[in-house]
Amino acid sequence: MDLNFLGCGSAFNPLYGNTSAYFTNKDQLYVIDGGESVFLKLYQKELLKKYAGITIMVTHMHADHVGSLPSIISYCYYVLGKKVTVIYPEKSLWILLGLMGIDPDIYIPVESSLFTAEGLKVWAVSVKHADDISCFGYIIEFAGEKIYYSGDSYEIPKDVLDGFYKREISTIYQDTTEFTSDHRSHCPLEELEECIPADLRRNVFCMHFTTDFTEKLKKKGFGYIQGNCR
Template identity: 45%
Template sequence: MKTPVLNFLGIGSAFNPYFNNTSAYFEFDSELFLIDCGEGVFPNLYKLKLLERYKTINVLITHTHSDHVATLGHLLLYCFYELNKKVRVFFPEDSLISSLLSSMGVAKDIYELVKLNDIFIYKEKLTIISIEQAHVHEIPCFGYIIETGECRFFYSGDSKTINQLILDKFLKGEIDFLYQDTCSENFNGNHPHLSLAELSQLIPPEKRSYVFCIHLDIKFNFNLASSLGFRIPEQIQI
């Protein structure tokens, strides 16, 4: 059985301060790969001294809601001016990220911005495939299929559905783990997040132990999710 590679700094939604904003990281070829950088993420990285530990730091952004990018500017400024490191930022809509960072006072020359096309291959071993997600109308949101050599997983970002391509690949065993945005209440598709009830309809019982519920709201029933066979990532205690 494959082993999950993600380490979670937070598993909460924007309105759930008890579990921090959802953000995770993994290590590849001695480099740090961080997914999202919302409120509280930079302070947690700082306390863990993760930014000092890695020579190269990469950040994948799923979308630009504040619970996913609020401390991205702090991260870039700190790494450049205090650690002499230029962070690499990945996002399919590069102009959106550069405009956002400019509005934060972050100059373009202190970070490297990589426009993620459909498939990005890094060092011939790491593969990142961007998948546009259905979340809100105002801004684009992306999920990522990531293959590290150890496993292949899908990180949903924020989404009110599971893309049919992703679901098919997962059910056929072509994706090892799903990290899925899951909320407590069922609005039958009229909500920017996928409900636990909807997730249960999509994932058969025998596959649920490979699904991690993330971006959890304040009303989310951990016991119910576990009893249904789904998993909750362990959050690093700081």
């Protein structure tokens, strides 16, 4: 199962676009996160028009992950006549959307750690990113394959790593930063090297870049999302 990326940048690298990905199943569109640049990308690709059902999984409520979510919801409802399904395990997102003027009747909130649809299972996994906000990654099972999408996270949860080592999870998409710092919020490349054996690194795709260190990633055997996602 491959994800299509709309952007792979951090909040401080807008030229790469906010990190967001999507995949499809028949007439259903599934999007992970809706940062400031995501509505424009979806609009340009006409993905919101093309698919009958639209589901958005939200990893956390920083602006580069939810900044255009209200516009996506409003456009789909008032222009396209569609209700977007929004997945988030806590009620805080519905409060935020209400403060941003989004009527709860114009979208479908799914406040659960498990979401199922035809051929699809999605589990929310609590991850460590910021002390003052809840953050989640997602394990996605589709067409007999499981992948893990980290959201913003400075480490990979043990259960996810164990599943990856056993090849129960085929691919990891991991928020990665070039350097280690005292302020832990994104996974340092050095720590990713320590926990991912060399023979498995081709199945780990780094994303959410503030700087371009793709040459380092190539040398160390990791995959990565291209900085010119369109």
